[in-house]
Amino acid sequence: MKLADTIKTILKIAVTAALLAYLLLSIDVGTISSTIVHMDIVPLALCVPLVCAMYAIRAVKWKTLLKPIGIEMPFLSSLKIYLIGTFYGSVTPGRAGELSRSFFMGDKKSKTIPTVIIDRVTDIICLLALSAISIIVFFNSMTLTVILVLLIIVFAACSVALLHRGAVSFLFSLLKIGDEHRDDYLSTVESTVRDRRALAYAFVLTFCYYAVNTLAFWLILRALSVTINPVIALALPVIIIMGNVPISISGLGVRELVSVTVFSMFDSSAAYGFSASLVLYLLTSLLPGLVGLVFTLEGVRSYGTEKREL
Numbered sequence: 627m628k629l630a631d632t633i634k635t636i637l638k639i640a641v642t643a644a645l646l647a648y649l650l651l652s653i654d655v656g657t658i659s660s661t662i663v664h665m666d667i668v669p670l671a672l673c674v675p676l677v678c679a680m681y682a683i684r685a686v687k688w689k690t691l692l693k694p695i696g697i698e699m700p701f702l703s704s705l706k707i708y709l710i711g712t713f714y715g716s717v718t719p720g721r722a723g724e725l726s727r728s729f730f731m732g733d734k735k736s737k738t739i740p741t742v743i744i745d746r747v748t749d750i751i752c753l754l755a756l757s758a759i760s761i762i763v764f765f766n767s768m769t770l771t772v773i774l775v776l777l778i779i780v781f782a783a784c785s786v787a788l789l790h791r792g793a794v795s796f797l798f799s800l801l802k803i804g805d806e807h808r809d810d811y812l813s814t815v816e817s818t819v820r821d822r823r824a825l826a827y828a829f830v831l832t833f834c835y836y837a838v839n840t841l842a843f844w845l846i847l848r849a850l851s852v853t854i855n856p857v858i859a860l861a862l863p864v865i866i867i868m869g870n871v872p873i874s875i876s877g878l879g880v881r882e883l884v885s886v887t888v889f890s891m892f893d894s895s896a897a898y899g900f901s902a903s904l905v906l907y908l909l910t911s912l913l914p915g916l917v918g919l920v921f922t923l924e925g926v927r928s929y930g931t932e933k934r935e936l
Contacts, residue, residue: 638875645879649886649900657897661850662905669849673909676842680835681914684708687831691741694821695814697733706921707731711742713918716876716911736807740814743788750781752832756863764857765891770864777867789815836863839910846905855892864888865903881907
């Protein structure tokens with residue numbers, strides 16, 4: 627298993643390096659660096675409070691998903707752990723490292739990991755819905771449509787594997803994980819799904835998050851050039867969902883390739899497409915992740931969750 631994981635990591639590093647090399651050679655490093663250096667600092671500065679708002683929404687959302695299983699978490703604790711998860715997620719394919727959130731809580735991992743998965747599932751459902759709307763309204767691309775349909779099929783299969791009782795039981799048995807952990811896992815899934823109010827609120831918060839994220843992306847476009855078609859900002863869900871395909875480290879290379887492709891559809895410079903994606907990643911993932919790294923280095927393993935009676 628360790629050898630297989632090592633091979634996968636090496637392959638993903640190779641894919642990341644190959645994609646970035648291809649893009650940098652195609653666009654020209656000098657053009658990209660010049661584009662980023664000459665960005666307008668004012669719109670970029672306005673992105674900072676938006677990024678803070680985005681993570682505040684994330685923290686509240688996760689608090690909401692923890693309540694159905696009897697865990698009350700203070701807002702600041704939720705925010706700290708979410709940022710820690712962002713750090714690990716920003717350096718792993720498909721943001722799988724976000725599961726690390728459960729390792730910084732005092733509760734059983736088999737009980738809290740499903741909340742992270744459901745958090746991610748609601749994200750992807752919203753992204754797929756927004757991507758479908760974006761492709762229908764703004765694009766006339768059979769290629770993007772086919773890719774989106776394939777992503778929906780893969781996502782549905784993964785969701786069944788991770789959330790369906792029968793599939794989860796089979797998976798736990800295959801991995802030789804104890805019945806107690808399986809029961810904790812399934813109990814969390816069922817409790818969360820049954821709480822329609824919490825689930826609905828989580829979806830509302832997710833859409834709010836991506837609305838703020840889109841506004842931040844629009845500001846990045848303005849910082850790059852006022853000549854960029856602002857409609858491109860509405861293509862952000864497409865860039866994010868396709869950039870999350872877990873074939874590279876943290877989506878690097880894949881996300882930039884999708885962004886360059888989207889920008890080209892609007893007759894906009896490839897350098898703008900690459901730069902916009904990279905700056906968005908730095909502002910909304912890497913920098914918050916570095917804050918999470920600081921919390922990780924504190925060495926605190928529990929941030930004071932409180933139990934309540936169900």
